[in-house]
Amino acid sequence: MTERKEFRDLAEPEEAHEAIASLDLAPDAERVPLSDARGRVLAERLDADRDVPGFDRASMDGYAVRARDTFGADEVDPVLLDLVGTVHAGEKPAVEVDAGEAVEVSTGAVMPLGADAVVMVERTDERESPRDSERASGETVSGVEIRTAVAPGDHVMLAGADVAAGQRALGPGTRLTPREIGLLSALGVESIPVRGKPRVGIVSTGDELVRPGNQLDDAAGQIYDVNSYTIAAAVEEAGGEPVLYPHAGDDYDEMERLLSEAAAECDLVLSSGSTSASAVDVIYRVIEMRGELLLHGVAVKPGKPMLVGRFPESAYVGLPGYPVSALTIFRAFVAPAIRAAAGVPEPTTATVDARMAVEERYGEGRMRLMPTGLVEDEQGRTLAYPVDKGSGATTSLVEADGVVTVPPDTAYLGAGESVEVRLFSPDVRPPSVFGVGEDDPIISRLLDRLVSSRYLAVGGREGLRRLRNGVPDFAVTTCADRRTTDVENDDAGKTDATDASGGTELASYYREWGLVVPAGNPEEIEGLSDLVDRDLRFINRGTDSGLRTTLGNALADLADERGTSRRELVESVSGFELAAKAHESPARKVAAGDADAGLGLRSTAEKLDLRFVSLGEERVRVLANPEREKKEGVEELADALDSALVGVLEGLSGVRP
Incomplete structure (x- = not known):
């Protein structure tokens, strides 16, 4: 007769958090092209190796001038300057600005030598300007009438005004959004060092599982493998790189082969199923033989049969087999560790405050992670209600919006009582309208x-x-x-x-x-x-x-x-x-x-x-x-x-x- 593994001393949730936190999930840093950097986390500080911009440039269309030549100019008494050239963005100036002269410039153009300010085009008019040396012959040249005075630096972005050479551009741990990528582009950065994404191997267990796309045999009790894809999506959302492995049957040798393969290739191995006290639940034996079993069983509902352990090459966490339990335990215990390893902060919008829509009684003496749905009342206030069809009900995955943590010493939650709902996704919103009743x-x-x-x-x-x-x-x-x-x-x-x-x-x-x-x-x-x-x-x-x-x-x-x-x-x-x-x-x-x-x-x-x-x-x-x-x-x-x-x-x- 096969010896059954019993849950004797259930670990407290805090012990499970500590055990998982003790696992080393952090991969080495890697370099990625700038085009692939969105959403990644910078692994080290980046300093600017050049000024941005690298030259003094006009910040608007107008005329580059010496500011002192415009002193006293206004609408009533404008100043007339000689127009001696034009500079467009992206070209090297071929002229200089001397006393009494102006050069037409476009936004982004290099400021010509001698000029220290730009007069916006709206405060100017072009005129014919007789030069002193040419008045005797009556010849004239183009000029510009300036109707406002400017100070040195007006409408000019000086070299290094955006980022100066040697300046700290971005610090380690910075999550790269389009804004940061724009800055790195301005610095001419082609590739950058980023925190590696933890590779997470996912192995679903059970002889009854069939991958979607294959034919089911209902008479044999077969079901589609829900957990592999659900957990893979959650791993990616937490900042990890999911790696799906073939599902393992309830066979020791096959289980050991698959888990060993995943451990050799990944930073963390997640399995779902085969963790409860059953004769076919052999994973804990594989962990004990190949590595170290840190804990087996946690005082939490759902998810009591959780495993935490180490292989020589990687960390291991065993999730329950029921989809709702697996996802709930993953989000509560494993996702924070993956985010920490990837350097991804917990989304600030991942929790909402709500009030219980109905009373919910509970008295099992262990912490409960209660699947919860959200609905808004007529005033737009958020209400929470329990969604509990049993851990095996897959539809609870879409009917629940998050989880309310109920302490073990809580006998009931009263209607109207304030609760914090940890959302399954920061994008979750209450439905526009929520109905129940006949399937019609x-x-x-x-x-x-x-x-x-x-x-x-x-x-x-x-x-x-x-x-x-x-x-x-x-x-x-x-x-x-x-x-x-x-x-x-x-x-x-x-x-x-x-x-x-x-x-x-x-x-x-x-x-x-x-x-x-x-x-x-x-x-x-x-x-x-x-x-x-x-x-x-x-x-x-x-x-x-x-x-x-x-x-x-x-x-x-x-x-x-x-x-x-x-x-x-x-x-x-x-x-x-x-x-x-x-x-x-x-x-x-x-x-x-x-x-x-x-x-x-x-x-x-x-x-x-x-x-x-x-x-x-x-x-x-x-x-x-x-x-x-x-x-x-x-x-x-x-x-x-x-x-x-x-x-x-x-x-x-x-x-x-």
Whole structure:
């Protein structure tokens, strides 16, 4: 029997930070061409080896003069100077300025010898100027009339005024933006020394993983490799250079080969998965055999099974396998170390202050990194709400905007309590409008017309509950016309018809619902009685779905007709408790041959080329949070419903206003 590695003494989060900080991730400096330098960090001080500019130059179009020749000049009593030449930018002056003379210059031109100021062209006029030596013959030459006095240095940029030779131009640790690159260009720098980017090898583990682009075998429990690409993007965002390696199965020899290869080529090796207390979790054994295991297990949720260790050639951190846990632990513990090694500061906009939209209870006695979503109220104040579908739910990656750190001694966070949200990205912004409720094709199409909207298909019943709690801006439901008690466990039959939504209706429409069956309807299903009376395989929707509530009410009606209980009919439907998440999920099970019938919509059946047995219509309502009706995003949603709903309905079958 294989010995299992247990989490006995979990390290405190501070110990994990210290262990990772002790790892040497910093690569050697490197030289890069100036064209590739944007975003890099300067490794050493750079001094100017020349003046910028390297000559005295005119800072505007006008006339180069000796300032003392303009003293006393004004609009009433101008000074007339001889015009003896012209100098354009980029050419060497061929003239000098003597007493009583001027030279026309363009912006950036080299100042001719003898001149110490420039008169802007707007304060001059060209005139004919008789020279003293030529007046007897009556000959004249070109001149310029100066209508203002200037002082030495006026409108002249002296050599070295921007950067002087020998001056400190940029210091080590400077992040190179277009501004700094412009300065280096002015200094004539062709290549520069920059901090190296830590090379981070990424190895996802698990026999069940398949890289995107390859075929999945769902029957074998295969899933796409989410972590490799998620963590690679996060590494790059933190200033590292990600290197993807083939994923490793749960085999010691293969794991050792891949980790050793990555360790030889990278400054840090990250793995995800195979770190928990399981018989197939062998990474910690590889670390102990090939290097040093610093810690195994941290008192933090999510992410308890984190590993930190060293190979002879590189550092190592093992992340949890679930995508949300892996990304959360990476950002909290690993990203700061990568930024420090790369010399990249933490973005100043990486955190926001918010208030809890709802109360959240917690009592596990270890630090919690709570995935959190953001929404703005009508006054533009930022509210935070927990997003917790479990660590294995990949959609939490896009539904959460950041993380709130909850100390281990915190029993609950109260509604309205101030919290600091560490954003997953400094570019994160709350959605323009945030909705929850039924998974519905009409809503999906309408939301495509809005900018930066967010919608969570949690089901109509759960949507109503969240709307009453005041978190979302709107909810979509088919349950708002009835009390939302759990009718599936209620022998009393149909639910009470009292509206308890607590929302303001923005719009409503009807959709045809029923049973989706295979093409040709091989079982010749005609209605609800077939599910009850025959041994048919059925796929239902989840308990929070309004469509399931509608089915439950229809079964209650059939029970009344037969003089029996609704519970008895429910128990006679094979698969009634077998729930699928989305509105298309039961139909896709039918299409795959896994069921004889599934609960669904006519529009879904036609989309998938399946048959449909109609059982009626249900009303779908879009309800606004009464406290957010004047929010800009809610008003945009209302406008879209007013202007586009009818057109969207016309594009689908089985729906009507």
